[in-house]
Amino acid sequence: MFVSGFTFIRNAVKLDYPVSEAIRSILPVVDEMVVAVGNSDDATRDLILSLGDKIRIIDTTWDDSLREGGKVLAVETNKAFDAVGKQADWCVYIQGDECIHEKYHSEIRAKMEQFKDDNRVEGLLLDYAHFYGSYDYLGDSRTWYRKEIRIIRNDKHIRSYRDAQGFRKEGKKLKVKHLNAEVYHYGWVRHPKYQMAKLREANKLWHDDSYIDKKFNADQDFDYSEIDSIKPFEGTHPEVMHERIASMNWKFDRDPSVKSFGLKLKLLYGIEKLTGWRVGEYKNYTLI
Numbered sequence: 001m002f003v004s005g006f007t008f009i010r011n012a013v014k015l016d017y018p019v020s021e022a023i024r025s026i027l028p029v030v031d032e033m034v035v036a037v038g039n040s041d042d043a044t045r046d047l048i049l050s051l052g053d054k055i056r057i058i059d060t061t062w063d064d065s066l067r068e069g070g071k072v073l074a075v076e077t078n079k080a081f082d083a084v085g086k087q088a089d090w091c092v093y094i095q096g097d098e099c100i101h102e103k104y105h106s107e108i109r110a111k112m113e114q115f116k117d118d119n120r121v122e123g124l125l126l127d128y129a130h131f132y133g134s135y136d137y138l139g140d141s142r143t144w145y146r147k148e149i150r151i152i153r154n155d156k157h158i159r160s161y162r163d164a165q166g167f168r169k170e171g172k173k174l175k176v177k178h179l180n181a182e183v184y185h186y187g188w189v190r191h192p193k194y195q196m197a198k199l200r201e202a203n204k205l206w207h208d209d210s211y212i213d214k215k216f217n218a219d220q221d222f223d224y225s226e227i228d229s230i231k232p233f234e235g236t237h238p239e240v241m242h243e244r245i246a247s248m249n250w251k252f253d254r255d256p257s258v259k260s261f262g263l264k265l266k267l268l269y270g271i272e273k274l275t276g277w278r279v280g281e282y283k284n285y286t287l288i
Contacts, residue, residue, distance in 0.1 A: 001090070001112060001113055002031050002089055003029060003030045003031050003088065003089065003090050003092060003112060004030060004031065004033070004034060004084040004085070004088040004090075004091045004092070004154070005023070005026050005027070005030035005032070005033040005034065005054075005091070005093075005094065006033070006034040006035070006036075006077075006080040006081050006083070006091055006092070007022065007023065007033075007034075007035055007036070007077075007080060007093065007095060008035070008037075008038065008060070008073075008076035008077055008079065008080050008096075009035065009036070009037060009038065009044060009096045010037070010038030010039065010040050010044065010062060011038075011040045011042055011201070012040070012042070012044045013042040013043050013044055013047060014040075014041060014044075014197075015194060015197055016191065016194040016198070017096040017097055017198075018097055018244055019044075019047070019048070019097075020047055020048075020051060020240075021099055021240040021241050022094050022095065022096055022097065022099055023035065023048070023051055023055075023094065024051065025098075025099040025101075025102070025238050025240050026092050026094050026100055027051070027054055028102070028105050029092060029100075029105050029108050029109055030054065030092055031088075032054050032056055032085075032088075033051075033055050033056065034056050034058065034080050034081075034084055035048050035055060035056070035057050035058070035080065036057075036058050036060045036077075036079045036080035036083070037057050037058070037059055037060065038060050038061065038062045038076060039059075039060070039061045039062060045057065045059075056083070058079065058080065060076060060079050062076065063075065064204070066205065067204060067205060067206065067207065067208065068205075069162060069163060069205075069206065070162065070163025070164065070205045070206060071163070071205070073160070073205065074160035074161065074162060074164045075160075076164075077160035077164045078159055078160050081093075081152075081156070081158075082156060084154060086154070088154040089116050089154060090112045090124075090151055090152070090153065090154065091151070091152050091153070091154050092150065092151050093150050093151070093167075094150065094183075095164070097185060097186045097187040098150075098183050098184065098185050098186070099184045099186065099237075099238045099240060099241055100126075100150075100181065100238065101182065101184060101236070101237070102238060102239055104179075104180075104181035104182065107179060107180055107181050108151070108179060108181055111124060111177065111179050112124070112151065115177055120175060121153075121176065121177050121288065122152065122153055122155070122169060122174040122175045122176065123149040123151060123152040123153065123158075123167060123174040123175075123176040123285070124149070124150070124152075124177055124178075124179050125147050125148070125150075125176040125178045125287070126147065126148065126149075126150045126151075126181050126182060126183050127146065127181070127182040127183070128144070128145060128146055128147060128182065128185055129182050129183070129184050129235075130144040130185045130188065131185065131189045131233065132188045132224070132227060132230055133188065133189065133227065133230065133252035133254065134189060134248065134252040135189055135233070135237060135241075135245045135248065136232060136233055137230040137232060137233060137254070137256065138230060138231050138232075139227065139229070139230055140229050140230060140231045141228045141229040141261075141265070141269060142265065142268060142269070142272070142278065145282070146278065146281070147178070147283075148165060148166050148183070148284070149166050149167050149174055149176055150183060151179075152174070157169050158174065161284060163205070165284070166284040167284075168284070173283075173286045174285055174286065175285075175286050175288045176285045176286065176287060176288065177287075177288065178287060184237065184241075186241070188224075191249065191250050192221035192222040192223070192224065192250060193221050195221075195222035195224075196217075196218065196220060196221055196222040197218075199216050199222065200212055200216045200218060203215070203216065224252050224254075225254060227254070227260070228260045228261055228265070229256075229259045229260070229261070229269065230256050232256055
């Protein structure tokens with residue numbers, strides 16, 4: 001079995017993306033790692049090159065005119081996926097602010113082996129933990145998606161979908177098996193100054209400059225207190241994240257018992273926590 005990893009990145013250093021940690025978190029389960037490095041204003045390319053012999057870089061130029069629906073993220077994801085060679089059976093996708101804990105590596109390899117020759121299975125589905133504000137808290141409201149596809153067959157009919165959150169094949173949801181593994185998403189855990197800069201850059205993929213300047217003031221730090229619901233994180237972080245976590249240099253304090261919901265969302269939140277059922281949940285996949 002041959003496994004390729006793939007991802008895309010741009011301006012990781014300037015925007016404080018944990019892309020080194022993201023890539024290193026899956027290197028033990030892949031035989032090669034394809035990274036589409038976009039035209040950057042910093043040392044992103046050198047950072048990626050430093051990650052070892054498994055790394056294969058393709059240099060790309062982002063289409064900055066694509067300012068609708070995050071489409072350029074899917075375009076860049078597809079560039080990386082298309083660079084994966086024919087020898088790959090499975091392809092593991094990781095975004096620049098995600099990590100997979102080493103405790104899941106054996107499960108991931110075992111399930112890829114188990115379903116390698118089962119052509120019904122087009123992808124593998126992982127759970128998500130979304131960190132917010134600090135490395136000690138998780139966002140736990142309906143805002144956060146609970147599962148997504150992060151392992152796909154090396155079938156180039158499969159394409160990144162919408163803003164690159166998931167995948168589809170010729171417009172249809174992928175048929176997937178669920179893994180007992182979790183992706184740790186660190187997209188909302190960085191110094192408030194860098195978080196504001198990241199949001200400004202990210203929103204250029206959806207909105208025009210006047211909207212961004214109004215919504216995200218470049219002269220202010222991001223205010224993490226504006227969150228509807230969090231809960232304490234009770235597990236451990238991947239080893240690759242330990243150094244970054246130890247260097248955390250900002251404070252985030254919020255009482256997890258305080259929930260900022262309207263009546264409807266409070267009811268839906270209560271149902272989910274009581275039963276595990278998320279009413280009306282969006283699912284970009286078909287479980288088999």
